[in-house]
Amino acid sequence: MGLISSAGPYDRPAATAGMDRGNKVALAMARRMPWAANRQLMRLMGRTFTKDPEGTSRRRFASMPACDRQALDDRKATDMLLASMVESFRAGSDGSAWELKLMTRPWGFRLQDIAIPVALWHGDADINSPIATGSYLSHTIPDASLTVLPGEGHFLILKHWGEIIRQLTLAT
Numbered sequence: 001m002g003l004i005s006s007a008g009p010y011d012r013p014a015a016t017a018g019m020d021r022g023n024k025v026a027l028a029m030a031r032r033m034p035w036a037a038n039r040q041l042m043r044l045m046g047r048t049f050t051k052d053p054e055g056t057s058r059r060r061f062a063s064m065p066a067c068d069r070q071a072l073d074d075r076k077a078t079d080m081l082l083a084s085m086v087e088s089f090r091a092g093s094d095g096s097a098w099e100l101k102l103m104t105r106p107w108g109f110r111l112q113d114i115a116i117p118v119a120l121w122h123g124d125a126d127i128n129s130p131i132a133t134g135s136y137l138s139h140t141i142p143d144a145s146l147t148v149l150p151g152e153g154h155f156l157i158l159k160h161w162g163e164i165i166r167q168l169t170l171a172t
Helices: 021-032 034-051 053-062 066-071 075-088 094-103 131-140 157-171
Strands: 002-004 118-123 144-149
Touching (some): 021 094, 034 053, 034 075, 034 094, 053 075, 118 157, 131 144
Parallel strands (some): 002 118
């Protein structure tokens, strides 16, 4: 199994350390006021992405680390990301709100009980899912290996997908 720029359980101490402020606020709302995360935050996000995907993405990308902005300089990558964001809100915001709520709850299994090899790739400049998350997962999952990519952010897959696929196929 491979996890790339993965989220981790958010019911642990310091789970959001190093995370972008906007993501911290969204997770806190989902944990403490799930109705607000759906009704206000996710509906607003859905409306802005579906009405003005280009403008919304420009504003969103502006606050990203330089490495993520650079990864999104590729027009094909940006178009793919925009299309997936618009599609995720096509039927409304309930699915995204539910996902956000689930991320803040206990997962229902212990990471220590995962019985298959897990390869993790994480950028040390990721502010969506900080490197501390990758480290936590690699230390908690019994047969996990962590590849840290220096200077890379959340969108490291756009640059390193070939290497990741090769490693995953060699492992099978």
